Amino acid sequence: MRKTAADPKGVLSGAHFLDGDHAIAEGALAAGCRFFAGYPITPSTETAERFAERCPGVGGLFIQMEDEIASIAALVGAAWGGQKVMTVTSGPGLSLMMENLGLAVMTETPMVIADVQRAGPSTGLPTLPGQQDMMQVRWGSHGDYRIIALSPDSPQECFDLTVEAFNLSETYRVPVFIMTDETVGHMHEKVVIPPAEEIMVVARNLYDGPKEDYRPYRFTGKDVAPMVRAGDGYRFHITGLTHDERGYPALTPAQNVKVVTHLIEKIDSNADKIIRLEEEEVEGAEVLVVSYGITSRIVSRAVQLAREAGIRTGTLRLITVWPFAERRIRELAGQVRAIVVPEINYGQMVREVERCAAGQCRVVSVPHCGGAVHDPDVILGAIQEACQ
Amino acid sequence: MTWEVRFSGFGGQGIVRCALITGKALSMYDNKFATMTQSFGPEARGGACASQLVISESRVLYPYVTLPGVLVALSQDSYNTYEPKLRDGGVLIYEEDLVQPKEDTGRVQMYAAPVTRMAEEIGNRIFANLVTLGCFAAITKIVSAEAMKNALPGLVPDRFLAVNEKAFDRGYEYGLELLETRPLSIEEAP
Amino acid sequence: MSTAFDEETFRAESPMAEFLRMERMPHIWCPGCGIGTVVNCFAEAVKKSGIDMDKLAVVSGIGCSGRVAGYVKLDSIHSTHGRAIPVATGLKLANPDLKVVVVSGDGDIVGIGGNHFIHAARRNMDIMVICINNFTYGMTGGQVTPTTPQTANASTTPYGNYEYPFSLPFLADACGATYVARWTSLHARNITKSIREGLSHKGFSFIEVIAPCTTLYQRRNRLGDGMDALAYYREEAEVDKEVDTRNVGIDFQGDITMGRFVRREKPTYLEAVNERYANVLGDEYQLYGMTTPEREEKERREAEARAKAQALVEDEEARLMAEDFGVDEEGLG
CATH class of the missing domain: 3.40.50.920 (Rossmann fold)
Structure with missing residues (x-):
């Protein structure tokens, strides 16, 4: 994976007194995220608000979607449109995202999702902390798969780990979660954002070989195929169905073995590097x-x-x-x-x-x-x- | 030394802003560690409202206040709710015109300031929180006046920066005057 | 001489080879199904429009119509049930150079995905939505949908449908769509022309195509085969270009009012975003690194291309009318 210094445009270098939610938004901007689709939900909304405020100045786009289902669906589209993408939510919203989390996992679409956990079940205690989504985030979508989740303990780490989440997401083409909580999300502390040249970000690994040879997938269980951007002439196809290396539906148990094993092994075989x-x-x-x-x-x-x-x-x-x-x-x-x-x-x-x-x-x-x-x-x- | 500070009042008095300014001042300009938490939900938009700071020379672990040594109370409700949770010997700074305190038994060190009236004299009651912070800084010495002023840009609108500084100074002077009549016993109020 | 169907030859010689992923043929659709007609019309429209196919993307949901994305030789995403529109929204906003088309069915777009449909229309999101309305969930075996006419039999309304159906042109119009048309799968030329217009339209365009599900809807309701469906369309479908979209509901085997009901100009979502940010932030605002003058220049070029495309459609229409090929020109005139 190619690591380069962050684009200074998105990096608010210096010391700040920030809450965790705002630090997540700053981490995303520093990591090169320029597309955010979200739906307001306590206690995560401040991240969306900060991104909405900051994005026009750094050339990014924020859209408040009609619900969390639409938010994560939009991320799948936007990631294949060439952007680094993120959304943020809390328990009830995470529940709504679960089906399309599966789509993102299956299509191996990089994205970062922050879950600022509150106490449940159901509406529960919206303004108070919980760590009750730890299993939902791991198992919530149907089928067998792996995701990556990081858990910051301070606003500073909200920034640092969001940058890392984007890097992991690009490296393994997998949704990566920031599993924080209301306390960290709403707690203000000093956050030091380094100069852009000290923030290393993984750029999207874009394919540039012959167009007819492009394959959106390879089922090695170790690494992932490069991506392309819609509009660049590769005419890619992706689907939530079990698929072959070209991305075409291949509806056999044997192909599902290849796909599912890969989705699991690309994370498990690299666990020591990730953890x-x-x-x-x-x-x-x-x-x-x-x-x-x-x-x-x-x-x-x-x-x-x-x-x-x-x-x-x-x-x-x-x-x-x-x-x-x-x-x-x-x-x-x-x-x-x-x-x-x-x-x-x-x-x-x-x-x-x-x-x-x-x-x-x-x-x-x-x-x-x-x-x-x-x-x-x-x-x-x-x-x-x-x-x- | 670790300080636990609580600012309280009703929504609209700038209670959250008090802790934000103080926390930013301490952690960015006074070389301390400060963790700020606040009450969320409907109450922060109108009802009883509180914001808290844990301040330390080293990294703050437990982020919430447990037994604060300083309470700033700008409303009767908040005084009633939080005064019993102020530690013995702690510092109570309260809004003289809005809070009718219990009889002074000497359990805590009480300082009364008409911060709203003072803010109105400066031009608008919305500056009462800065007057309060002036009193707070002068009386407790937890944070330096310089750091507080450095912390203001970004947390108050640019066009009101000067008047907020003025409100802070007015409060600071008043706080010093209060100290002359009632010196603070630091040993009693960690 | 062998008359056996030879897939190899078909793939190599099909006039659709440019447009379809021929290696995926044959497709899954039943004989008599209307979806293939819409795909043909789409291909024809794309060819005629001269649009750069590298800049055209198709997003589908789930269901029979949801398979369209998998067959077109374009950047294409086969998404989840009902979510094609938000996926298309993300794709378009991440890469505004793209023309993004959603092709899916009635159950997908206005059943499970209804919320996304109304909001995309409200935002005037610059995408085209083609809804192939066969009044049924075909892939899952013929259940009732939000467009099934009352009394029609479906596997989940075995005694006849008692729910009030959506009239899709009315829904789209009411929600703010800036291009709304309806045709049946019999009216291939009109569909093609509407798609061409949609491709050059700026904003949310919606095309409903009434199409037969021969295997389930037709058979369950004892309506015969695909030919019988086309006969019904020929008898009962009529163009009315002046009609108010409030009056285009479809009763069971009743009149089908067709036409281009709505075409209006309104800033798209992205234009509204750009205008607002540019007003507030001035030159500082650069979406994805594009400066305001660059963006305005691009918008000007795109407007020219749109006008050219539209003029082409009209010229051709005039020619066809002169040759008296017209079926129901007034619907689009």
Whole structure:
């Protein structure tokens, strides 16, 4: 993949006091995103608002669609029109996007979707935080597939990870999610946007060989075919149906094996390259706390208290939540007495941790029904109990 | 040292802006770490409204205030709601004309300022939040006056920049005067 | 001499080879189906219009008509059920040089995709929508759609349809479409001409083509085969160019009012965006890096091309009329 410095036009270099939602919009602009289709939904709307305000000045286009279904559908069209594209939403909107997420996955269309999670189910608590879409984002569309999801814990990371999300999306031709939450989305902190020449972005990998030889797909399970832009004379065809390398429908079980295996393997075989984790004091730890997003910051406070109480506690923060850090969790599960997993849901990622721990150690869920972050004392209590 | 600060009032008093300006001033011009959170939803557009800052020398982990050491209350409702959650020895700055406080038992350090009236004297009550910030900066010394003024561009309309600075200065002077009559005990109010 | 059908020869010698992905032939449509007629008309219109086929894209939804995108040798997207219009919207806005055409069916465009249809019309999004209306969900086995006339039998209205149907030209007109026409699949020349007009129209153009579903709608309602459907169109379809779109509803086997009902000028979505931003931001505004003078120059060139294309259509029409080939010219005149 070709990495180049960001187009300075979209980069608002300097220090800012921004909320996470605004930082996501800035990350998108820095990454070269010039097309945004979205529908307002709390607590994600500020991203759309900022993009709408900023885009005319940087040569981009914002359109408020009639719903989230239309928003993600428009991204599929716009990506094949040659643009880097994004939308932003929250739980109910994410649910509406699920069918066309499948279209994006199947047609291997790059796009970035930020989910600023609120507490559900249904309308739930629209203005309060949750981490309840972690499984929806992974499994919500029908069929077997993989996506990539990153989980920022601060406005600064909202910026940084949005740039990375675009790079991953172009590299693997896959929808990439920013799984943040109301707290990070609405929290203001200092965000430093580097000079454009220090922001490396992956340019769209465009095919430039003989027109008749263009194939929109190759089912290697390792990498992806280059794309083309509509209007450049390649006369491409893409479909949500099971298809061959030319993109034509090929409606056989054998072809579905090729397509589905590729969609899964192109992510799984590159998982070690994709996954980013942050570990602290895991060597010699009795208890490991695994968390992501805003909960990691609450965990930091709880872990301070646990260490003061003499418990050797390590932390592992999932910056990349999907693909899941299977290999590392499996290793660490063999070294600690227990893994504690606090998350603002009734226990979602903890199931993945349990699966990878495979009985090597205790796995303790610290659930939270949403609407707030954990009380650090509750996490502390779970750590204390886990090491007994 | 970590400070927890809460600004509160009713929608339209510029409560959110208070925390935005202070947070920006601290994190961009005073070399501190500041995390700002606010109340969202219909209440932020009219009813009781609050914005919070956690301020530290190092990275803020837990983003919400738990037991604030400073409360700014610009309405009776917000005073009633948040005064009991102000820590013992904490600093209370309240709108003298809009808040009727309980009897001063010495539990918290109370400072009254007629910020709305002072803003009206400057030209418009919409500047009351800057008068408030002036008082807040002068009394608590959490943030420097210079940083606050540096933070204003972008957070107040350009055409009102000068008058907002004036409102801040007016509040700052008033805050210093209040300190003369009632010196702040920092030990009591972390 | 063998009369056996030879696919190789057909692919090589078909006059449609320029326009269709011949390697995908034969197509899936049933004998007597009206969709092929529309594809033929589309090809004919594209050829006659002289439009750069590299700059023409087709987006379809799901269903029998949804397969059109897969057969045309153009940039083409076969999207999800009902979502062709928002996909087309994204494609057009990401690359404004494209002419984007949606071809899909009644269930797709105004059933599941109805919301997108009305909003694209409202925005005057610069795309063309061709809705092949056969009053039924063909691909899934003949269920009732939002256009099925009352009393018509469908697999999900086995005792006859009791719902009020949409009249699509009225819907499109009311929502702000700037070009609205209706034909039947019998009226191939008119369809072709309408598509040509749509290709050179600036804004949301909508063409409804009433077409037979022989396998399901015709048979279930004991209406005979494809030829019987065409006989019905010949008997009951009439051009009325003065008609108010409020009065063009279709009853079961009743009159079909045809014609170009609406053609009006209105800034497109993108023109409105550009105008607003250029007014507020002046020279700073450069959509996808294009300056205001460059954009105005491009708009001028496009307007010229449109006028030329339209003049060509009219010349040819006059010639055909002179040769007395006209079927119902007044509908387009």
